[in-house]
Amino acid sequence: MTASVVGIVREAVARIPRNYAGRPTRLTGFYRESDNDPKGQPRYLVEGLLTVFKVPYQQRTDEGAVQIQQSRKVDLRADHPVRFDWAGGPFIAHLADFVHARAQFIDPAQFRNYDYRLAPGSTYADRPVYVVAFGPRPGNRRARFAGRMYIDQDTYAFLGAEWHYTPTGLRSGIHRADARNLRVAYQPYAGRWHLKSVWWQTKYRPQWARRSSTSANF
Template sequence: MKALLKNLICMLLLMFLVNLQSEAVAAEFFTINGVVKDSHSKKKLEYATVTIPGSTITTVSNADGEFSLKVKVSSTATEIEISHVGYLSSRIPIDRSEETKTYYLNPNAYLLKEVVVRPGFARSIVDQAVSKIETNYSQSNNMFTCFYRETVQKGKRYIQVSEAILNLYKEPYSKGIDRDRVRIYKGRKLISQNLKDTLAVKLMGGPYMAVLLDIVKNKDILLDKEMLSAYDYTMEESVNLNNRPQYVISFRPAVVLPYALYYGKYYIDEQTLTFTRIEFSLDLSDRDKAINQILIRKPAGLHFKPSEVSFVINYKQQNGVSYMNYMRTLSQFKCDWKKRLFSSKYSIVSEVVATERDDSPKEYIPYKESFKYDQLFEDKVSNFTDENFWGDYNIIAPTESLLDGLNKLKKQYK
């Protein structure tokens, strides 16, 4: 009886200590919750950048314009800064109440100064921006803390959600991506238990997109000499980004090569000639070329028909130096098996946001610990269990539709 009583007291003490520890962790940070909207149309602004000025703490708003930003209680920060393409950036006093507030941005299209847009002018701007990469981007080793999310939808229904905190190691932009590596620090997943929902294809990417899609560093995709000559360039209407005027230059394939090319837009800072944003999509006019470019494997007998493969990369400047900030990929396709009447529509969205940065890392990521481009992300993480899984890490706030999808997936595990 005494032994039982002693064990019970120890258990209660342990529970008390665990609760105290949880409360202590919760007390270490507060959360700024908000929705970003256009001040005129009241439209919600997706993928706006939210940061603490003068720090490396960053997140982005989700597809519903919502964001949450965790800040240490001990922080002396007094403002957040919100920016979006085509809008004036805004600095707003920090509200520690944790209530969800609405933050408005003012649209501001920037008219390019009067210049004679002669033939070749757009290509010349791109060439100059490429020549200034080593000047405009980090020339030191950096270790980023990133949040990654990958969702798979079949029709409008979520069949897979995977998330992770990543460590991303990058060498100077004067070097290639050979020694840039990404590692999964912690992660979780939910996958539909319905066998009919099994996705039988593997697309290139996953967390490795944080390395592969850094277009400014990985010039082979769009910005080396051969690739630059493969496109036609056109000046578009200029815009503001981070309260700075931007050249907007669209590009389209000008030649036919043995592999698929891209079309899209470059946003280039007018003053520094820094690439601040790149939007591009895979040219699907030759479907076989496009499939070979993105598909790693599929089972025999499965027809894979892509309808859209698009990418967005944002770079954020701090103290005159630009760093990778946010990436998003979207792949939409149909899959059908031979002799089956109907095909299934799938949509895969991957996002990675650099939430913090260490510009004097004491370590790099060994190759054996790194995530490789041909690996399956869901094989590297465990199932959803802990509701407080992320602790004080910043993440991309889930949308309402994603939360609904997560709840439906969780019910399959009960």
């Protein structure tokens, strides 16, 4: 069963050039970022209208240009002794696009570090899918992520995924965090799949509890 599930993921990766945009694209989206206290109330909130420029999906990358068309910010931390700004937020449409970046869990060179299995469920966004759960193989300390992805049964397109960083993944990050969770979805347009939405949450507790979340919709 494991070998056959890996085969599904491998086929989905092989079909990325035909399933996703083969030319440069421009997305318009709404972006929201907040830094929340232990009760979930925002310490600050940023919202904006973004234009995101993406190169063809044949090119493996998690980088690209972003224009902030409009934005507003509410900052309630004026009396707080330490201030944090989560600077990567507007680039979430590039950083979290696991298909464009060929994230580690869909990188054929990294398959040996992961355990793949079919999970319960048969539909996603009203389409028949393979629900593939993934995580580190027993004893493996190289796999950075664990979660599940949704692969269209007809086209083998990645329709979405939800995942979190493993302890190995958290240690590999630039900034220390207690947890990082992501959720990404794609949508069809003109015969190809494009980024639809991204949600990213980071939890970090220095001397006080803190939670930051970022989301974008296109």
